Amino acid sequence: MEIMEGSRAVAEAVKACRPNVIAAYPITPQTHIVEEISRMVADGELVSEYVRVESEHSAMSVCVGASATGARTYTATTSQGMALMHEVLFNAAGLRLPIVMTAANRSLSAPINIWNDHQDMISERDSGWIQLYSEDAQEASDMIIQAYKIAEDHDILLPVMIGMDGFILTHVHEPVELCSQEKVDDFLPLYDPIQYLTTENPLSFGTIVYPNTYTEFRYMIHEAMKKAERKIVDVASEFQDKFGRYYGGLIDTYEADDADLLILAMGSVIGTAKDAVDELRSEGKKVGIVKVRCYRPFPAEAIVESTKDAKAIAVLDKNISLGYEGALYTDVKSALYGKNGPLAMGFVLGLGGRDINKKTIKNIVAKADKAIKSGIFEAETEFVDLDLEVL
Amino acid sequence: MKLSIGSVTKPGSTRINKTGSWRTFKPIIDIEACIGCGTCSMLCPEGSAYKDNVSGKYAIDYDYCKGCGICAQECPVKAIEMVMEEK
Amino acid sequence: MQEELFAPGHRGCAGCGAAIAARLILKGSGKDVIVVSPTGCLEVISSPYPESAWEVPWIHSLFENAAAVASGVEVALKSLGRKDEAKIIVIGGDGATIDIGIGPLSGMLERGHDVTYVCYDNEAYMNTGIQRSSSTPYGASTTTSPAGKVSLGENRPKKNLPAIAAAHGIPYVGTASIAYPKDVIRKVKKAISIEGPKYLQIHAPCCTGWGFDGSKTIEIGRLAVETALFPIYEITDGKVTSVKKIKRKPVEDYLKVQRRFRHLLKSDRGEEAIKNIQDIADANAEKFGLDL
Numbered sequence: 001m002e003i004m005e006g007s008r009a010v011a012e013a014v015k016a017c018r019p020n021v022i023a024a025y026p027i028t029p030q031t032h033i034v035e036e037i038s039r040m041v042a043d044g045e046l047v048s049e050y051v052r053v054e055s056e057h058s059a060m061s062v063c064v065g066a067s068a069t070g071a072r073t074y075t076a077t078t079s080q081g082m083a084l085m086h087e088v089l090f091n092a093a094g095l096r097l098p099i100v101m102t103a104a105n106r107s108l109s110a111p112i113n114i115w116n117d118h119q120d121m122i123s124e125r126d127s128g129w130i131q132l133y134s135e136d137a138q139e140a141s142d143m144i145i146q147a148y149k150i151a152e153d154h155d156i157l158l159p160v161m162i163g164m165d166g167f168i169l170t171h172v173h174e175p176v177e178l179c180s181q182e183k184v185d186d187f188l189p190l191y192d193p194i195q196y197l198t199t200e201n202p203l204s205f206g207t208i209v210y211p212n213t214y215t216e217f218r219y220m221i222h223e224a225m226k227k228a229e230r231k232i233v234d235v236a237s238e239f240q241d242k243f244g245r246y247y248g249g250l251i252d253t254y255e256a257d258d259a260d261l262l263i264l265a266m267g268s269v270i271g272t273a274k275d276a277v278d279e280l281r282s283e284g285k286k287v288g289i290v291k292v293r294c295y296r297p298f299p300a301e302a303i304v305e306s307t308k309d310a311k312a313i314a315v316l317d318k319n320i321s322l323g324y325e326g327a328l329y330t331d332v333k334s335a336l337y338g339k340n341g342p343l344a345m346g347f348v349l350g351l352g353g354r355d356i357n358k359k360t361i362k363n364i365v366a367k368a369d370k371a372i373k374s375g376i377f378e379a380e381t382e383f384v385d386l387d388l389e390v391l
Numbered sequence: 392m393k394l395s396i397g398s399v400t401k402p403g404s405t406r407i408n409k410t411g412s413w414r415t416f417k418p419i420i421d422i423e424a425c426i427g428c429g430t431c432s433m434l435c436p437e438g439s440a441y442k443d444n445v446s447g448k449y450a451i452d453y454d455y456c457k458g459c460g461i462c463a464q465e466c467p468v469k470a471i472e473m474v475m476e477e478k
Numbered sequence: 479m480q481e482e483l484f485a486p487g488h489r490g491c492a493g494c495g496a497a498i499a500a501r502l503i504l505k506g507s508g509k510d511v512i513v514v515s516p517t518g519c520l521e522v523i524s525s526p527y528p529e530s531a532w533e534v535p536w537i538h539s540l541f542e543n544a545a546a547v548a549s550g551v552e553v554a555l556k557s558l559g560r561k562d563e564a565k566i567i568v569i570g571g572d573g574a575t576i577d578i579g580i581g582p583l584s585g586m587l588e589r590g591h592d593v594t595y596v597c598y599d600n601e602a603y604m605n606t607g608i609q610r611s612s613s614t615p616y617g618a619s620t621t622t623s624p625a626g627k628v629s630l631g632e633n634r635p636k637k638n639l640p641a642i643a644a645a646h647g648i649p650y651v652g653t654a655s656i657a658y659p660k661d662v663i664r665k666v667k668k669a670i671s672i673e674g675p676k677y678l679q680i681h682a683p684c685c686t687g688w689g690f691d692g693s694k695t696i697e698i699g700r701l702a703v704e705t706a707l708f709p710i711y712e713i714t715d716g717k718v719t720s721v722k723k724i725k726r727k728p729v730e731d732y733l734k735v736q737r738r739f740r741h742l743l744k745s746d747r748g749e750e751a752i753k754n755i756q757d758i759a760d761a762n763a764e765k766f767g768l769d770l
Contacts, residue, residue, distance in 0.1 A: 065550025460693030
């Protein structure tokens with residue numbers, strides 16, 4: 001166990017996975033990850049081709065070319081950088097390339113803002129990338145190793161992005177236990193592509209597909225996503241066996257068994273919510289947490305199962321689908337449809353780095369309590385701590 | 392046929408598409424006049440003008456020739472004539 | 479039958495210049511190459527699933543990122559210890575290369591990747607229906623720079639990408655035309671033999687987009703060179719090391735045989751424009767010393 005910055009913890013995990021090719025473009029707050037990887041390459045600690053590209057679009061494109069050639073690839077980005085990658089993200093998934101990427105989650109412009117929320121990854125929800133969110137630096141680090149194992153499985157062959165909250169996790173110093181190279185080598189075999197660019201078998205990649213088979217190709221990606229649900233759970237267990245750490249499968253729960261009210265959220269806010277729940281529990285309030293680790297594929301079944309005995313759920317979204325509501329809230333309600341589940345309430349919070357503390361969580365719990373008692377949730381979407389004075 | 396992962400395809404597989412059916416005019420090579428220079432072969436967009444290894448002269452693979460007429464146009468000895476296809 | 483690395487059965491128009499370019503490039507490279515193609519006519523005509531005209535490993539990703547994808551292929555081969563397996567060639571149109579993909583291309587050239595980037599230049603967006611690109615020549619009518627009552631068509635000269643490429647300090651830049659096939663083959667052979675980034679721009683007339691009979695693809699290409707509107711030269715280590723000398727013809731000889739320039743022959747203002755085009759040709763001839 002060593003105290004280190006979250007970005008370094010991620011870089012160390014990347015190093016342990018021995019990627020052949022890394023391509024990245026600097027953007028706040030992802031920079032410390034790629035700076036640390038650059039240092040490792042400069043010092044000869046990591047023997048990889050590091051490509052200092054001229055944009056995030058090219059970062060992902062270099063990964064596409066390298067992955068299609070049979071290489072293990074890594075990149076990291078956030079916010080505007082991820083938005084610039086947008087079309088390449090869809091392309092990487094459609095070409096079935098198991099690229100792994102860290103997203104130092106950050107808001108999207110305008111107005112420009114460099115701080116944390118989940119709008120960047122949420123906006124790439126439909127890209128065909130597996131989306132995982134991490135709660136702390138240790139999880140962000142360990143998920144890199146798990147991500148390659150998931151992505152490169154021949155039944156999956158999909159890219160994986162791992163969210164870690166910008167600044168909150170990228171720049172925090174926490175005790176982290178790094179995985180030994182020997183154990184990682186044992187856990188994660190070399191990438192064994194089913195097909196790649198080679199003169200020995202000169203295949204064509206990225207052909208044009210007509211209406212007669214396009215639906216089937218999209219269905220194949222969808223099917224691989226569904227298979228990934230099982231794979232993510234299995235890899236989490238295998239990782240636990242090997243390294244002794246476990247973060248849950250598609251979801252994780254905290255104080256959930258007898259809870260009347262469950263908080264559903266993703267990312268670092270789970271840590272804050274756990275502290276708030278501990279205090280509320282000591283006051284006798286039956287509150288618990290469902291931590292959504294995997295957003296795509298969406299763990300609908302696991303969410304229905306974990307919430308079925310609660311009276312109400314409060315869904316926390318660090319994003320907003322403008323003109324509607326938080327994206328997780330929409331998906332959770334859709335999962336609960338027709339299931340006779342709990343009353344569901346949506347809260348949009350923490351946008352652009354707005355602090356979320358224990359009090360924020362307790363206020364949400366108080367609102368939920370009121371709703372449970374009255375049976376009515378007043379606001380369609382509650383904007384937490386919204387300052388009406390300045391509007 | 393099962394679809395491939397990521398819509399990958401096999402090399403040279405357009406050969407199943409016999410584009411000779413597109414043709415309106417057909418190049419006819421006058422073997423006597425042909426000097427075997429290979430200009431027609433070099434400039435054919437389909438690669439359908441080929442050298443007959445026995446005669447050293449050139450011939451057309453009508454399976455793929457689209458009848459564009461570049462060969463006739465560029466033949467240095469005007470040994471190729473474009474004639475209307477009879478269908 | 480001879481080895482064909484760009485197989486027949488592709489969907490190119492009868493008389494397609496891009497298909498001729500692809501064949502010639504692969505004749506120059508041989509089979510030990512990996513080809514990257516951006517979106518465009520050549521990509522579409524050559525890879526209708528479940529078919530492919532490519533006999534060499536080939537990848538298409540997106541419209542603007544071929545140079546970055548090729549960079550990735552190159553570093554992957556290096557990292558996997560497969561560098562000797564293949565040379566890497568990009569074959570892309572002028573829209574993908576000179577417009578939308580110029581950023582990734584500049585990045586690839588600047589970073590020094592061992593990739594030969596070949597642009598087949600047909601001077602407009604042909605795949606989408608002949609829209610103007612920055613490589614469309616002055617005076618050409620396209621579907622987005624149409625000649626009209628107050629317009630003579632495209633009002634800007636071709637962007638000079640060979641000069642921009644050369645400004646990156648890369649070891650080799652060349653231009654060629656499919657009208658001179660042996661020159662294309664020689665330049666491709668030469669380019670791939672040099673370590674580092676190389677840029678080749680190959681003039682590839684498009685019968686459908688420019689408006690001429692498919693049998694004239696080569697003839698039109700030759701006229702572009704003979705009028706000095708498409709000068710053929712090589713730049714090695716920053717210096718012009720060879721030019722194709724010509725017995726020069728007036729630009730009208732080239733303009734009058736193409737529908738895209740036909741409007742220039744019909745008015746006084748068109749006559750002015752033709753003078754301007756002649757000026758462009760004269761400047762090219764002087765700059766490169768083209769006249770025999």
